[in-house]
Each structure stands twice: as structure tokens, then as C-alpha cells.
Amino acid sequence: EESTEKGDETIKPLAPWKSVLVNDKAKLRRRSKTDRNTKTNGSGIHSDSKDEAKKDSSYNYGLLPLTSNNDDRQTYRTLYAELDNFLSYMTIPHASGTQSSDPPIREQTAKVYINHARLFLGWIVDARSVLTESSEELIDAPRESEQRDMDDGKDGQDKEPFTMSSPLAASSSSALSGTMASQPDEADSVRKRVWANVLRRMRPSSMRESNEGNNDDARNALSLYDIFPSSTADSASCVVRYILWLRSERRISSNYEANILRGMIKLVKFRFSYETSSLSDDPSAIQITGASSPKSSTRLSSTTTPLDNLPIVTELRKLHREAGLKGKKAPRSSDEQKKWLEWEEYLEVIRLLKMDLSDMIDSYNEKMLVL
Numbered sequence: 003e004e005s006t007e008k009g010d011e012t013i014k015p016l017a018p019w020k021s022v023l024v025n026d027k028a029k030l031r032r033r034s035k036t037d038r039n040t041k042t043n044g045s046g047i048h049s050d051s052k053d054e055a056k057k058d059s060s061y062n063y064g065l066l067p068l069t070s071n072n073d074d075r076q077t078y079r080t081l082y083a084e085l086d087n088f089l090s091y092m093t094i095p096h097a098s099g100t101q102s103s104d105p106p107i108r109e110q111t112a113k114v115y116i117n118h119a120r121l122f123l124g125w126i127v128d129a130r131s132v133l134t135e136s137s138e139e140l141i142d143a144p145r146e147s148e149q150r151d152m153d154d155g156k157d158g159q160d161k162e163p164f165t166m167s168s169p170l171a172a173s174s175s176s177a178l179s180g181t182m183a184s185q186p187d188e189a190d191s192v193r194k195r196v197w198a199n200v201l202r203r204m205r206p207s208s209m210r211e212s213n214e215g216n217n218d219d220a221r222n223a224l225s226l227y228d229i230f231p232s233s234t235a236d237s238a239s240c241v242v243r244y245i246l247w248l249r250s251e252r253r254i255s256s257n258y259e260a261n262i263l264r265g266m267i268k269l270v271k272f273r274f275s276y277e278t279s280s281l282s283d284d285p286s287a288i289q290i291t292g293a294s295s296p297k298s299s300t301r302l303s304s305t306t307t308p309l310d311n312l313p314i315v316t317e318l319r320k321l322h323r324e325a326g327l328k329g330k331k332a333p334r335s336s337d338e339q340k341k342w343l344e345w346e347e348y349l350e351v352i353r354l355l356k357m358d359l360s361d362m363i364d365s366y367n368e369k370m371l372v373l
Contacts, residue, residue, distance in 0.1 A: 063132055064124030068116065074129055077218075080225045081123055084272075089116055091272050102278045102307045104271065118265030125244050126196060126229060127221070134190060141217050144198035189243045196240070199228035226273045233274055235317040241266050245321070256328035263322040270318060271309040278308040 066074040068085055075082045092112040096103045124130065128137045200220050230237045245262065248254045254262075309315060343351070 063128070063130050064117075064121035065127075065129050067120070077221050078123075078127065078129075078224055079222045084226050085116060085119060085123075088119065088269065088272050089113075091275065092268060101275045102271075102309050103275055104268075104307065104309075114261075115265040115268050118262050119269050122241070122244055122262075122266065122269070123229075125247065126193060126240060127224065128193070134193070138217060140190065140193050141197045141201075141220055143194045144201050189247060192240045192243050196224070196228050199231055200224050203228065226269070230270060230273045230314065233277075233312040233314050235313040237314045238270075238317045238321075241270075241318060242321070256325050256332045260322055260325040260329055263318055263325060267315060267318045267322065270312070270314055271307075274309060274312055274314075278312070 065078065065081070065085075066072040068082065068089070069075070089112055091101070091103060092115060093106050093109050095106055125133065128134045128140070131137055134140060197220065200223055204220065204223055229240060241263075245259060248259065248262065
């Protein structure tokens with residue numbers, strides 16, 4: 003690169019450390035999958051297509067921020083109303099007889115958990131249309147299953163929608179600690195089950211009629227009650243699939259995984275807070291759906307709530323502990339050698355800043371003289 007003359011001084015090209023990204027994993031996450039696995043033909047020209055680039059550009063996949071007016075708020079009205087209440091749930095004390103909750107946390111911490119919830123919910127519904135082939139097909143899939151049951155003479159209303167295949171029969175690639183070969187199919191299975199729950203909760207005709215209006219109604223009606231239909235450990239499968247996707251596609255660190263799971267635990271507690279509020283006075287009598295087990299009958303300490311004994315919370319906390327232990331042994335995501343400047347480099351930065359400021363002052367004075 004050529005240097006530029008300015009008076010008696012020579013402005014050197016920007017030092018290489020000025021463009022260094024300390025966390026290389028973050029840089030990779032901002033690239034599409036196609037960019038990360040670039041393939042070129044013999045002439046050195048990229049061979050990826052526009053469709054592949056669109057499919058792989060899944061960096062922004064979450065719901066939009068909780069502003070008063072955005073497209074996602076109009077599309078997923080129930081979810082956004084729940085997210086608004088979720089923020090209040092985490093930061094405002096509640097009477098023990100109305101809603102079970104943990105002690106209030108700082109608003110800044112609550113906003114981090116809200117952000118985690120936005121990303122998770124955006125992944126569930128594929129809000130940006132970058133994760134699945136067609137979100138419309140995922141909503142219509144439960145209707146097709148219902149129609150097949152009717153054609154076979156079965157009562158579709160009595161059938162459990164889209165139950166996952168037996169974990170014992172799954173290949174090792176489906177395991178949380180294994181590879182991610184079957185992860186997309188399992189993730190779509192989770193999404194289909196969520197939409198089936200929405201459609202069954204709506205009017206019966208929604209399960210049999212497929213049109214754009216009905217799908218819009220389903221998006222409006224989608225709730226945390228459909229994503230976590232019960233407090234059993236099985237209801238944590240959607241969170242597990244989300245974590246698997248983050249591992250394979252986003253290369254997240256164990257520490258970030260632990261942070262995500264902390265936010266998911268808060269979200270699940272919010273989902274079941276009203277159902278357990280009546281048990282606050284007697285924590286040893288947890289009898290809500292899917293939560294009655296020998297372990298959950300033990301009396302809780304004064305610092306916990308009935309929510310802590312829910313099987314789904316217990317499952318997520320186990321995953322959180324595992325991620326935390328891995329994080330303690332894992333290397334840092336950032337390159338420590340790139341985080342700090344040598345004294346000479348620091349002086350160079352100051353010198354360049356002074357030159358930039360001098361140019362700005364000269365330019366401003368010239369404009370003032372013209373005026």
C-alpha cells in the first residue's frame with residue numbers, strides 16, 4: 003500500500019491491529035454458512051448460488067426487539083404481549099398468592115434474558131424465513147396429518163400431535179453430545195408439534211382449513227402455552243434442539259450456552275408461574291400436570307419456589323450445569339494476545355487521532371470562510 007503525503011508528515015497505512023477482531027468466532031457467525039465453506043471452481047469463481055446464499059444467511063433469525071410498533075409484533079401479537087409481561091415478571095415483585103416468581107433481578111439482566119427469548123422464539127417460528135424451506139408448510143403439516151387420520155377412520159383429536167420418536171431408538175447423531183446430522187429434521191419436528199398445539203387450541207376448523215388467513219390467525223394466537231404445553235421434561239425438547247442448532251450453526255461457546263439456558267429457565271418459570279402460584283404456601287404438594295414425582299415431593303428451601311421442582315426446570319438446570327462445567331475447562335473465545343496494545347501502538351493511535359482531528363478542524367474552518 004502507498005503512503006499519503008501531508009505536509010512534512012507521512013501518513014502510513016492503517017496498522018494491521020486496527021482491523022483485528024478479538025473474537026474470531028463472532029466474525030465467523032456473521033458470515034453465511036456458504037462463506038464459511040467457500041467452494042470455488044477451476045477459475046477461482048465462487049460456485050454458490052443466490053438461493054444457497056439466502057438459505058445460509060441465518061445470522062439474524064430472532065424476533066424483532068420489543069418496540070411499540072414493528073412487523074413481528076403485528077404478526078405474533080400474543081407472543082409479544084407475553085414478552086412484555088415477561089420483562090415485568092423478572093423485575094417487579096409479585097404477591098405470593100397471585101404468581102410464583104424468583105426475587106426481582108436488575109433490569110439490565112432482564113433485558114439480556116428478553117433478548118435470549120426473542121432469539122429462541124424467532125428460531126421456533128422461523129420469523130425471518132431463513133431456517134426452513136417453508137414456514138407455511140410447517141403450519142399446514144398438522145392439517146395434513148389430521149386429514150390422513152380422518153381418511154383412515156381415526157379420530158385425530160385424540161392423537162398426540164407430532165410426538166418425537168423414541169430417544170432410545172435415536173441414532174447417536176441425535177444425542178445432545180453427538181454430531182448434528184439429523185438436527186434439522188428434529189428441529190422441524192419440534193416446530194410442527196408447536197403449530198399443531200396452536201391449531202388444536204383454536205377452532206376445530208383450523209385443523210382442516212388451509213389458507214393464508216388461517217395461518218395468520220395461527221401466528222397471532224401462538225403462545226408460550228403451545229411451545230411448553232406441559233411441565234414434563236419432554237417439553238424441554240424445543241430448547242434442546244435450539245441449543246443443538248446454536249452449537250452446529252453458530253459455534254457457540256460453552257459459556258454462552260450456559261447464559262442462554264439461564265434465560266430459558268427464566269422463560270419456562272414465567273410460563274408456569276400462574277399454575278404454581280396456588281402451591282406457594284405448600285411447596286411439598288406440587289401436583290400440576292407432569293410435575294408429580296418422588297423427587298418433586300421434597301420440601302423446598304426458603305430461597306426457592308415451587309417452580310424449581312418442575313421437571314422441565316430440573317432438566318434445563320441439568321443442561322445448564324453441564325454447560326457451566328464445560329465452560330470452566332474450555333479455552334477463552336477471545337484471543338488474549340489481540341486484546342491489548344503495545345505502548346508504541348497506543349502512541350501511534352494517538353498520533354493518528356490528532357491528525358484526523360486536525361483535518362476535521364481545517365475542513366470546518368474552510369467551510370466557515372466560504373459562508
